[in-house]
Amino acid sequence: MFNFGRYMSATLLRTASEHSSVVAVVGKGHLQGIKKNWKQPVEMKDLLHVDARSRKPAISAGKILTTVGVAVAGVAIVSGIYLSTKK
Numbered sequence: 001m002f003n004f005g006r007y008m009s010a011t012l013l014r015t016a017s018e019h020s021s022v023v024a025v026v027g028k029g030h031l032q033g034i035k036k037n038w039k040q041p042v043e044m045k046d047l048l049h050v051d052a053r054s055r056k057p058a059i060s061a062g063k064i065l066t067t068v069g070v071a072v073a074g075v076a077i078v079s080g081i082y083l084s085t086k087k
Helices: 004-018 028-037 044-048 061-086
Strands: none
Touching: 004 028, 004 044
């Protein structure tokens, strides 16, 4: 997530200003982004806004069609085997 470092920096900074000590566990890959954005002005509403155009659907139409196609082929094969052993 591109904005994770900015979001975490702002959240940690706000929390640190309200409490005498703060402990946060973050992945090593996020440390650089948090350090880079520490004490930078951040507008939280901009970070929390998700542009619908930038989101990709979780499941594409191609994946659905492929899954249905494989399922139909599987049923056809199993039905063929079942019917051939029935004779």
